[in-house]
Amino acid sequence: MEDVAIVGAGQSAFSRSCGESIRELSFEAYKEAMEGLDITGDNIDASVICSAPEYDKQRSPSGLISEYLELTPKPTFYIETVCSSSSTGLRVAWSMIKAGLHRVVAVIGFQKMSELSSRDAAERMGRGGDIIWESPFGITMPAGYAMYARAHMDRYGTTEEQMAKVRVKNSHYGAANPKANYRKELSLEDIMNSDMITSPLKKFDCCANADGSSCIILARGDVAKGITKKPIWVIGLGAATDTMTMAGRQSLTGLRCAQEAAKQAYKMAGIKPQDVDVAEVHDCFTISEILAYEDLGFAKPGEGTGLIEAKQTYAGGKIPVNVDGGLLSKGHPIGATGGSQIRTIVRQLRGEATEVQVKDAEIGLVHNIGGIGQYGNVTILRR
């Protein structure tokens, strides 16, 4: 059976407030993904539209975006796993192509978080957990990850300073990324002295809400070669889910959904963690990146901090991670984030990452998590 390749990858600039409609925002990513390809919109057989619900005033945004991009009458529909939506969308698009339903599928992720007042956004955040049993206590995304951070500190001796070093790295690379919202380099002191949000996580341990879009064009292998000179092959896919409630978690020192997804993706790709040349991980908080090092097998459990201490996740290190600045620098427009991570890896594997290029990167990995570790997607790509 034919393999599936990514032929195009694009994203909009991520910003605090884009000042445009969701259809116009989505077009920006679509334009970048389609530029330079030997196809037009007429060759796209289906579209998968991804975002987190309740940020869009528009109900059923798929039809709207499909119309604006002139993708009608081809099928379109909506996919949601909150912050992991566009990676789930990629998984679905891959399956549709593998099944023989379609040859070329567009995965469009978007989020316009500024559509809501900050009070309304905070209200949505309060309903991110189990609304009967946990939301009434005032649980939030940062609070959930803060409990993982505290447990990791207690078990392994991880320090707030080590977590802050993740932000130092990511702010360094974010400064070079023209698509990133936050482009200021931060010192260890800046981060350590920032406001405590939910202990032990401080303001600069947290990513920020953003507006943004991403677009990934996938194609059946034989078709892909006629569309682009540099197809990037999808060689591994993994997906898993953990409990909605914090009460259901078996461990607070790693994300089970990520561990499971990684295992599946490595097996499918037939590679080991040490074969990965460059990775994008879901650093919604600094602790999340440390957990990712361990959950992906870049470090043993409890030893993730050693990687950041030794700067092994910088561009010249053993396993470069988030050399586009990560969510911490780019901002996190929920539904667009996975596609943005994929785009970064595609550019790395094509040797087109002009700002920060990892030398001779052949295999790349994307780790994209939804909610407080509820949904995990790991995607492995090869040039």
Add this chain to the structure above:
Amino acid sequence: MGFENFGTVSFTSEAKVTDFITQLEAGRVMATRCRKCGGSYFPPKADCPRCLSGDVEWFEVKSQGKLLSYTVVNYGPTGFESDAPYILALARFDEGIQILARLSRDIAEKDIKIGMSLMVKPVKSADDRIAYQFIRA
């Protein structure tokens, strides 16, 4: 009565397990157990997804729990602003369940230690809302 007065902000009220609230009002924090397969559930489930039985019974969470992790929340979401700062905690109990709740304000932050013993007990707020919280064992 349903879940309309549960916690600081409740988002929905109807469920098959509203007896939980009646029991909470009477001073007990309850979980459910399947009479057929023995599976125990917190949050309580009205039906057992393992053996598909609807024959479940209530039991009280009476054991001393162990604190697994916690966080001091300085900024609450909408509706929780005036509660902050509050401490969210996760604890494991001998009945084979885990519970997320707030830590009682009687426990100072400096006295919190992961692994410390806790009990889970109902708590009423000044505005007559009800929840459960962790207190020192």
